[in-house]
Amino acid sequence: MKLNSFFKQCHEKEVFKMLSIYVVSAWVILQVLSITWQPLGLPQKSVTFLIIILLLCFPLYIFFLWKFRLAPINTPGEELDEKEEKKKVGFKKMYFSSLGIITSLCVITVFLIVNKNFSRDKSDLLPVIVKSDKIAVLKFGNNTGDPKYDIVSKMASDWIIHGITENQVAQVITQDLVDEYKTILKGKKIDEDETTIVKEYLKPSKIISGNFYLKNGNLLFQGMLIDGKTNKTNISFKPTECPASNPLQCIEELNESITGYFITEDKKGLMLQETPPKYEAYKFLLEAKYSNDNQEYINLLNKAITADSTYFEPKVLRVAHFYNQKEFKKSDSLLKLIKPDSYTNKRQLNLLNMYEALLKGDNHTVYKSILKEYEIAPFDLKTNRTALVVALQYVNRPEDVEAIYKTVAMDSMNLQNCSDCTTRIYVKAYADIELGKYREAISIIENAQNETEVKILNRPLVIAYVRSGKEDALSQFLRKINIIATPAETQELYLQAGKEYLLKNDIPKAEEYFNKITNAESGIVDSKMLADALYYKEQFAKAEKVLKEVHTKKPKDIDVLAKLAISNFKIGNLSEAKKNLNILENLRAAYQFGEVDYALGQYYAAANNKPELYKHLLKAVASGHLYHWKYFKNDPHFTKYINSKEFEEVMNFWK
Known part of the structure; x- marks a missing residue:
């Protein structure tokens, strides 16, 4: 059967119409998914998976189109003459030949898509450099005037070529190849200038060249990257200086800078500095970001800074690390050592301003x-x-949290190896609790704990259970914790449950959990924990006795002093209360972020002194005190005051 005749029959049998329905439907579905995958919380490669499915289903659709719409060729009882029979057999043969071709094309396309999108080993933490067009590495010019350094020219280009090929940056055009072209082109009407040969005949996308000269007995190397098409200098690398007896030191340093440029070239929007870091420094930083060990993390940051003293990002991350470890003085001193590349680099200045504001x-x-x-x-x-x-x-x-949280899809994250992921879940759960979305908080925590046991999620789960009225779920969870956790961890959750019931003004239920601590066997309850349980049970005489012991051991513990002063006040020992308040005032120091004023706010809440209460809470929040699971409206000290206009002002201070 001729092709024209086959196409004519396809048109008559509405084959093209049916195929167009599939193609148009597939296109519409793809367009919808490409817009909605992120809001729906689907994996980033959902569109890729759908394309693969639609490609594989297309040959099946063509086959079923034949089976259910075009076949059988002869209906039962229908008599066909020889010409019609031949025509139908020819159509069937052509139809299935076309189906075979389409199937092959679909399978090849699917293979290419899979190979492109899923073949990379995702466990590899080291950076992968995207291959580009050819790069020409030319011999460095010897501007010393001394022929003995000619070998250094070749050494520099060879070392840079090695760095590029080892890291699979691109195909390299070597000096040897340029010299070979010089020989071949001799006698022809062409300028034998290297640059002309490289541009006209070898046509690389980029050219690396440079020169070196003597300066006060040292060698000074300068390198640059030139655009192969426009001849425009993309970047001039920072000059490197080394003893004339050890040119390899300069060459290695320049090679690090060049490799670092290529490895970060496609990340310019995320780079914190104008010049790329050295490759070794970048590797250390990347390893640090994947580390879950605090000591290893800081060691790798220090290595990155040692490898490249101009590298801005690890310096800032080091400041953040010590801030998070509450080593504020060290964090502040490290911050003061950081200088931006220039005072026009807005991103660097923004980060420095942020950490300065934090401190x-x-x-x-x-x-x-x-x-x-x-x-x-x-x-x-x-x-x-x-x-x-x-x-x-x-x-x-808390209302801002969900939009930020949803930006990063969590469905493919391995929580066991991602501390940032569990922290994000932790914050999201607390935000849901603050907004009264207890079911969502419980769901996100339980789903996370089905994958891995994360201790920091236990407390928000207890809070969500209490606030949502799920007493059976709470009891079942705490029975499990009592078996698998340490006594101290279990008692922390008992104390939290008791405080949550105090916030609900359910005193009997609160005391039930505090009693689990006060009635525990002697020796397994920490004295601070015992003091807190007695304090919240309002057994202030007993609490005072234990708090005095704790204060002797921890004389600078602000929380202990505040509760001791309140216990003094509640049992009528006003002179002791005043004495402890004075001690509290004398503990004021840098980097406390309103901790003393918050403690004084607790005292004046217990004393029902509203003016002093609100004054100190405002001072606390203005000094940077956190809103947290145990502060302000989550603190039983302020249960009577949280609905007041003044308290609302405290809660909205930064809004």
Whole structure:
């Protein structure tokens, strides 16, 4: 059968119409999914999976179209003459030949898609450099005037070529190849200038060249990267200087800078500095970001800084690390050592301003700064996590958390190897609790704990169970905790449950949990825990006795002093209360972020002194005190006051 005749029959049998329905439907579905995959919380490669499915289903659709719409060729009882029979057999043969061709094309396309999107080993933490067009590495010019350094020219280009090929950056055009072309082109009407030969005949996308000269007995190397088409210099690498007796030192340093440029070339929007870091420094930083061990993390950051003293990002991450470890003085001193590349680099200045504001307790500036950083790198886990924490705990904006949280899809994350992921879940759960979305909080925590037991999620789960009235679920969970956790961990959750029932004004239920601590066997309850349980049971005489013992051991513990002063007041020992308040005042120091004023607010709440209460709470929050699971409206000390206009002012201070 001829092709024209086959197409004519396909048209008559509405084959093209049926195929167009499939193609148009598939296209519409793809368009819808490409827009909705992120809001629906689907994996990022959902569209890729759908394309593969639609391609594989297309040959099946063509086959079923034949089976149910075009076949059988002869209906039962129908008599066909020889010409019609031949025509139908020819159509069937052509139809299935076409089906075979289409099937082959679909399978090949699917193979290419799978190979392109799923063949990379995702467990490899080291950076993968995207292959580009050819790069020409030319011999470095010897500007020393001394022929003995000619060998250094060749050494420099060879070392850079090795770095490029080892890291699979691109195909390299070597100096040897350029020299070979020079020989071949001799006698022809062409300028034998290397640059002309490279551009006209070898046509690389980029050219690396440079020169070196003597300066005060040292060799000074300068390298540059030139665009192969426009001849425009893309970047001039920072000059390197080394003893004339050891040129390899300069060459290695320049090679690090060049490789670092290529490895970060496609990440310019996320780079914190104008010049690329050295490759070795970048590797250390990347390894640090994947580390879950605090000591290893800081060691790798230090190695990155040692490898490249101009590398800005590890310096900032080091400041953040010590801030998170509550080593504020060390964090502040490291911050003061960091200088931006220039005072026009807005991103570096923004980050420095953010950490300066953090250490001053200026939470409004902190939130404003982290949102700028989040807009640049919303998918970076650490940036995203920090934005969540600041929104909830620093400026009391739980309503902002969900949008930030949903930016990063969690369905493919391995929680066992991702501390940032569990922190994000932790913050999201607390935000849901603050907004009264207890079911959502319980769901996200239980789903996470089905994958891995994460201790930091136990407390928000207890809070959500109590506030949602799920007493059976709470009891079942705490029975499990009592078996698998340490006594101290279990008692922390008993204390939290008791405080939550106090917030609900359910005194009998609160005392039930406090009694689990006060009635425990002697020796398995920490004295601070025992003091807290007695304190919240309002057994102030007993609490005072235990708190005095704790205060002797921890004379600078502000929380202990506040509760001791309140216990003094409640049992009528006003002179002791005043004495402890004076001690509390004398504990004021840098980097406390309103801790003393918050403690004084608790005291004046117990004393029902509203003016002093609100004054100190405002001072506390203005100094950077956190909004947290145990502070302000989550603190039983303030149950009577949380609905007042003044308390609302405290809660909305940074909004």
